[in-house]
Amino acid sequence: xxxxxxxxxxxxxxxxxxxxxxxxxxxxxxxxxxxxxxxxxxxxxxxxxxxxxxxxxxxxxxxxxxxxxxxxxxxxxxxxxxxxxxxxxxxxxxxxxxxxxxxxxxxxxxxxxxxxxxxxxxxxxxxxxxxxxxxxxxxxxxxxxxxxxxxxxxxxxxxxxxxxxxxxxxxxxxxxxxxxxxxxxxxxxxxxxxxxxxxxxxxxxxxxxxxxxxxxxxxxxxx
Amino acid sequence: xxxxxxxxxxxxxxxxxxxxxxxxxxxxxxxxxxxxxxxxxxxxxxxxxxxxxxxxxxxxxxxxxxxxxxxxxxxxxxxxxxxxxxxxxxxxxxxxxxxxxxxxxxxxxxxxxxxxxxxxxxxxxxxxxxxxxxxxxxxxxxxxxxxxxxxxxxxxxxxxxxxxxxxxxxxxxxxxxxxxxxxxxxxxxxxxxxxxxxxxxxxxxxxxxxxxxxxxxxxxxxxxxxxxxxx
Amino acid sequence: xxxxxxxxxxxxxxxxxxxxxxxxxxxxxxxxxxxxxxxxxxxxxxxxxxxxxxxxxxxxxxxxxxxxxxxxxxxxxxxxxxxxxxxxxxxxxxxxxxxxxxxxxxxxxxxxxxxxxxxxxxxxxxxxxxxxxxxxxxxxxxxxxxxxxxxxxxxxxxxxxxxxxxxxxxxxxxxxxxxxxxxxxxxxxxxxxxxxxxxxxxxxxxxxxxxxxxxxxxxxxxxxxxxxxxxxxxxxxxxxxxxxxxxxxxxxxxxxxx
Numbered sequence: 001x002x003x004x005x006x007x008x009x010x011x012x013x014x015x016x017x018x019x020x021x022x023x024x025x026x027x028x029x030x031x032x033x034x035x036x037x038x039x040x041x042x043x044x045x046x047x048x049x050x051x052x053x054x055x056x057x058x059x060x061x062x063x064x065x066x067x068x069x070x071x072x073x074x075x076x077x078x079x080x081x082x083x084x085x086x087x088x089x090x091x092x093x094x095x096x097x098x099x100x101x102x103x104x105x106x107x108x109x110x111x112x113x114x115x116x117x118x119x120x121x122x123x124x125x126x127x128x129x130x131x132x133x134x135x136x137x138x139x140x141x142x143x144x145x146x147x148x149x150x151x152x153x154x155x156x157x158x159x160x161x162x163x164x165x166x167x168x169x170x171x172x173x174x175x176x177x178x179x180x181x182x183x184x185x186x187x188x189x190x191x192x193x194x195x196x197x198x199x200x201x202x203x204x205x206x207x208x209x210x211x212x213x214x215x216x217x218x219x220x221x222x223x
Numbered sequence: 224x225x226x227x228x229x230x231x232x233x234x235x236x237x238x239x240x241x242x243x244x245x246x247x248x249x250x251x252x253x254x255x256x257x258x259x260x261x262x263x264x265x266x267x268x269x270x271x272x273x274x275x276x277x278x279x280x281x282x283x284x285x286x287x288x289x290x291x292x293x294x295x296x297x298x299x300x301x302x303x304x305x306x307x308x309x310x311x312x313x314x315x316x317x318x319x320x321x322x323x324x325x326x327x328x329x330x331x332x333x334x335x336x337x338x339x340x341x342x343x344x345x346x347x348x349x350x351x352x353x354x355x356x357x358x359x360x361x362x363x364x365x366x367x368x369x370x371x372x373x374x375x376x377x378x379x380x381x382x383x384x385x386x387x388x389x390x391x392x393x394x395x396x397x398x399x400x401x402x403x404x405x406x407x408x409x410x411x412x413x414x415x416x417x418x419x420x421x422x423x424x425x426x427x428x429x430x431x432x433x434x435x436x437x438x439x440x441x442x443x444x445x446x447x448x449x450x451x452x453x454x
Numbered sequence: 455x456x457x458x459x460x461x462x463x464x465x466x467x468x469x470x471x472x473x474x475x476x477x478x479x480x481x482x483x484x485x486x487x488x489x490x491x492x493x494x495x496x497x498x499x500x501x502x503x504x505x506x507x508x509x510x511x512x513x514x515x516x517x518x519x520x521x522x523x524x525x526x527x528x529x530x531x532x533x534x535x536x537x538x539x540x541x542x543x544x545x546x547x548x549x550x551x552x553x554x555x556x557x558x559x560x561x562x563x564x565x566x567x568x569x570x571x572x573x574x575x576x577x578x579x580x581x582x583x584x585x586x587x588x589x590x591x592x593x594x595x596x597x598x599x600x601x602x603x604x605x606x607x608x609x610x611x612x613x614x615x616x617x618x619x620x621x622x623x624x625x626x627x628x629x630x631x632x633x634x635x636x637x638x639x640x641x642x643x644x645x646x647x648x649x650x651x652x653x654x655x656x657x658x659x660x661x662x663x664x665x666x667x668x669x670x671x672x673x674x675x676x677x678x679x680x681x682x683x684x685x686x687x688x689x690x691x692x693x694x695x696x697x698x699x700x701x702x703x704x705x706x707x708x709x710x711x712x
Contacts, residue, residue: 186308201296
């Protein structure tokens with residue numbers, strides 16, 4: 001066994017995985033709200049832009065998106081004379097965030113549409129603008145509804161970060177592959193790695209639950 | 224050269240695209256095959272996990288629940304590497320395609336087991352009571368009374384996972400499976416043009432998932448609703 | 455006689471081929487308390503919902519304070535109103551809903567201060583002072599920091615009334631304000647409405663099934679049937695000596711139902 005030799009690389013890899021997860025989850029969250037709300041917009045341009053984004057990213061494979069951004073985008077840039085070469089970490093965060101955002105968009109849209117009509121009527125009677133009704137009345141009620149799905153998506157996103165190792169990002173999966181090559185000890189390495197991902201998923205789930213708890217405080221207020 | 228076809232890089236982008244289409248379609252066939260095999264594995268293992276999780280004995284139910292959670296919370300890529308490198312150590316040598324399909328099936332069994340469980344739990348308690356009154360053994364109740372009612376209802380929900388599996392097949396390229404993305408990547412590596420093949424893969428994927436989703440919906444609508452309604 | 459504050463001029467409301475309001479003529483004077491009664495489906499709630507601009511009209515013109523509600527004057531003609539006009543007109547109206555429609559994620563105080571602050575632009579202190587005054591009026595001062603889910607239905611509806619009043623409307627619309635309440639909670643809400651009717655110069659338009667209450671507080675009662683006013687008059691005329699057979703049938707049906 002080479003415990004002391006494993007710890008350093010695995011810690012480095014885990015740190016990269018955590019960063020990837022955090023950045024892409026934040027990007028995914030922004031995209032979820034932007035396109036989920038956009039899909040409900042009365043403006044046809046915003047609406048169709050949102051629909052196209054959601055359908056393209058949900059309809060294709062994450063790894064295809066990742067490879068496209070990393071390998072194909074620079075060539076597309078060449079054709080129009082712009083340097084679109086992305087560093088692996090940017091390509092990784094973009095692909096992961098855009099992908100999870102498309103799934104999150106459907107969650108956001110569904111939760112907003114589930115807010116009762118009565119609430120919109122009350123907002124209108126009080127002369128809120130449609131924007132105020134969305135931000136002050138509908139969204140605060142819709143967000144707690146979204147949280148369980150967002151929790152699943154965040155864990156999904158954490159798992160998906162492993163694919164970034166395929167564009168040479170030295171995350172946990174990448175480090176595992178290096179160590180396996182070096183020590184030829186697949187079973188130990190992969191068992192450790194699987195448990196590390198499992199542990200990170202549990203922590204992430206706990207964080208999301210805390211978040212859910214704090215945004216839905218009013219729902220627990222009962223007589 | 225790939226699958227006996229050769230690409231045409233000297234007559235512009237359209238000629239190139241046309242020349243690599245047959246190769247990508249060969250890859251597409253592999254993608255579909257891997258999805259279907261993986262889906263069946265997920266249906267079988269998922270059912271087993273669901274049955275174990277529903278067992279009355281905690282010694283059976285808790286480990287099954289843990290395994291499900293563990294599979295669900297760890298990446299397909301790492302599970303795939305694990306199978307690919309560790310199985311041979313135990314004398315199990317499978318073709319890469321089967322290892323890949325097995326990994327897909329295991330990953331998705333965590334999800335399908337939840338679907339089965341929802342279906343099983345939706346079978347009315349009265350059915351169990353009736354079986355008990357007729358002195359049918361618990362095992363036979365499960366296989367002959369609960370499952371025949373639960374399975375037809377969960378098929379549409381399972382079908383959605385078939386579409387998800389399709390989108391995960393490109394991961395199998397890391398163990399040399401020549402699915403569609405791998406084919407495109409090889410073409411790109413050889414011709415230094417990634418834009419055309421990767422964009423074509425994206426387009427083919429859109430068509431594939433659109434068609435697959437439509438089929439799932441048709442199955443959902445045309446499936447005879449046996450037993451009690453889910454609603 | 456002064457100009458009415460609300461005037462319906464041959465107003466039509468259709469859902470597809472179903473006619474809800476059939477060339478309705480109807481007016482309310484400044485400060486008047488008018489109750490609308492009638493069988494369900496007679497279009498009485500629709501009158502309020504159209505006034506609150508929650509539903510559009512299919513024909514005719516409505517005037518509120520002399521201004522067309524659903525139209526704008528353009529070169530002497532009436533054109534369909536834009537959102538800016540509707541917003542301006544809405545400031546004159548407040549509505550109390552059957553299902554209260556409080557914002558469940560805001561405290562009682564926030565329910566009362568949110569619209570005055572973000573719509574009317576009141577300062578935090580002004581909005582709070584206004585809200586506290588209204589909470590005193592509806593007798594809920596000690597519940598200011600609770601969420602609606604922590605209140606009884608009757609208390610929620612009192613908050614609903616206070617919330618509408620916080621916008622200082624000239625006209626208050628009550629859409630079956632006690633229909634969703636348990637019988638023992640109806641009284642506290644009616645008490646608040648009665649006090650409003652007695653102490654304030656508000657114009658009030660009320661749709662209700664509480665006949666005794668309607669008789670007590672109304673200046674005028676309108677019996678609606680099939681999208682038209684079948685009969686109107688003072689409470690004593692309508693409840694004591696209705697002229698129309700249809701009104702008599704309705705009132706006896708309601709009495710037997712009790």
